[in-house]
Amino acid sequence: MSLYCGIACRRKSFWCYRLLSTYVTKTRYLFELKEDDDACKKAQKTGAFYLFHSLAPLLQKSEHQYLAPQHSLLELEKLLGKFGQDTQRIEDSVLIGCSAQREAWFALDLGLNSSSPINASLQKREMETELKGSFIELSKALLQLNVKDASLLSTAQALLRWHDAHQFCSRSGQPTKKNMAGSKRVCPSNKIIYYPQVKVWKRLSGEKLQKRWDWRWKDCSTLHPSTGPFLIAHS
16 A cells, blocks of 8 residues: 555656646746747747737637637748738737747737838738638637637737737837837837736635736836746736
8 A cells, every 4th residue: 555655656746847847948938039039030930820800819610619720930921921911010929828849829910000010900801711710809709718728819819908008118109119029018219128017916705716917017127027927927
């Protein structure tokens, strides 16, 4: 009996160590991509993109649930070329995570006005026909998504919304510029750096845990970038 318990404990310790090791590896890789624009651009070549239109994710219906299709960089470039868009628009994408195999995941909104004046928003119906899917409000499809897709798309939508709302510096009024990963925005005139921040408060009501997400931003003099996921949580 003691031998069996010893083996079970060792197996449990092994899996705990493996999960922790994977988490640390992914966190370090994401931090590298957030801080190094060249590394992030290189990761786009082998990464996967989730597409949005006016903050609504592209989804495909499969039986009783929705699936979030992924697109490679090559597929995205062909798509933009077909609709007369410059591939520079891909720089508007934001990094939202990565797999255990270091495949980076990005999100790109084709409906919001691009930071480049030559790229306007694309028509929704034409895009849906071409991509064989539908741009659906996330709140309506959330319960029909698997856990991974729901988490990724929620993070992506929040980050895309933040960038869309903070295209100008609050002090100088000048346009801000995002880094390649989308983990920060910089004002070229006064060098102020803005980071997306999420504030979380928790309240127990019976057995339910309620959370409230409050997006804010602060300049670099009061806030430093997180070394983990993009969302900075305070409880």
